[in-house]
Amino acid sequence: MPTINPVPAGSRGVLAPLLAAYAIEMAGHLAGETPARGASIAAMLDADPRTHVLVAWDDAMPVGFAILLELPEAVFARRWTTCSSRPTGAARATRWR
Numbered sequence: 001m002p003t004i005n006p007v008p009a010g011s012r013g014v015l016a017p018l019l020a021a022y023a024i025e026m027a028g029h030l031a032g033e034t035p036a037r038g039a040s041i042a043a044m045l046d047a048d049p050r051t052h053v054l055v056a057w058d059d060a061m062p063v064g065f066a067i068l069l070e071l072p073e074a075v076f077a078r079r080w081t082t083c084s085s086r087p088t089g090a091a092r093a094t095r096w097r
Helices: 012-029 038-047 090-094
Strands: 003-007 051-058 061-069
Touching: 003 012, 012 038, 012 051, 012 061
Parallel strands: none
Antiparallel strands: 003 051, 051 061
């Protein structure tokens, strides 16, 4: 049975094949010439502290992913996707602070 878990920064290279396939599939729908390599995409996600990645695993094989970005909320100067602001769903499951 597939499981969904967060993948911390520094470990996202495991997604390179999925990210490359996604880039190739979406390239015709976005402006640009050559889709990025999967390893380059994973490195970009690793470098951005606002990025959270969830991965669906089937045994030890990654079969899907979701990329979530923290958005600043200016009125109360907080991050939107924090555990305290989301009672259910992916944000709650990952226990972000």
